[in-house]
Every structure is written in structure tokens, then in C-alpha cells.
Amino acid sequence: MTATARKCRECGIDHIEPGMEIDGQPLCWHDNDLCSRCADYLHEQLVKDAARYRHLRDRQTRAIDIACGGIFAGQIPENRILGGEDLDRAIDREMGVDVPTVEPLERRLATCLAACIDTPLLTGRDEVGGFSSPLEIRLGFFRPEISEQAATLLEEAGL
Structure with a gap:
């Protein structure tokens, strides 16, 4: 398409002269097949669409x-x-x-948090060489409020 044989793909305008205005705005060619008025409108629509998606996301x-x-x-x-x-x-x-x-970051963080809370910090027996059940010390032993908050967050994340 030559510079003199242009047509806007959106509105169909095919002739723009220097100094032309529409609604007080100068009109010119934005691209070879898009006038400045349509380019501005399409940009506004993209901004609105992005805001809608961001809200939903x-x-x-x-x-x-x-x-x-x-x-x-x-x-x-x-x-x-x-x-x-x-x-x-x-x-x-x-x-x-x-x-x-x-996996999404939220799921990976939740899995890591679960491992931090559930993994024993120290495992031992109450007597050396004893046959009693192992003693496992977890984070919740030292800071139960953190452990309870983590459990609430994990439940909220669905884990």
C-alpha cells in the first residue's frame, strides 16, 4: 500500500490532510493502516482490558x-x-x-511452609540406647503461635 493509498483498518478513513482535526484532536496516520484517532481508542481499550484482567487475576x-x-x-x-x-x-x-x-508460587511456598512446620528440628530418644519412642522436637515446641498461624495459612491454601 503506498503512502497516498491508505485506509484505516478500523474506521475506514482513507484521506487525511495536514491540519485535520476530529473532536478538537489532530488527525494523522499512526501506522500505515491505522489513523491516530483509532490508535488512541484501541490503546484506551487495551488499558481497560488490562485493568479488568488484573482485577480478576x-x-x-x-x-x-x-x-x-x-x-x-x-x-x-x-x-x-x-x-x-x-x-x-x-x-x-x-x-x-x-x-x-x-507449580504456582503460592503452592510452592505453602509446601515449603508445611515442611518447615512438620519436619523435626531434632530427633532423639529419652534415654541413650533406650527402646522408647523417638522424641521429635519441632518448631511448634518453641513457638506454638507460629506453628498455629502456619497451620491456618496451610488450611487456607488448601494443603
């Missing part, structure tokens, strides 16, 4: 949040509510993007 997906209602992204037939990295990956897969199978 960043929604909390805890049972209490879902019970309060609202708009959530879901996966059928798995009947799962998705958010954050899970939502990103599901959309990418649906769009055909090659997505590496990596």
Missing part, C-alpha cells in the same frame, strides 16, 4: 472470598476457581502458548 480465591460472591474465573469441568499464576497459565494454555508445568 488478583481476586482472592479463598473459600470465604468465594462465599461472599462476585466475579471469579473458573475452570470447567474441574470446577476450580482460578486466580494469580494459575489463571495466567490456564489462559496461556487455552490460547495455545507453550506453558512449562511449574
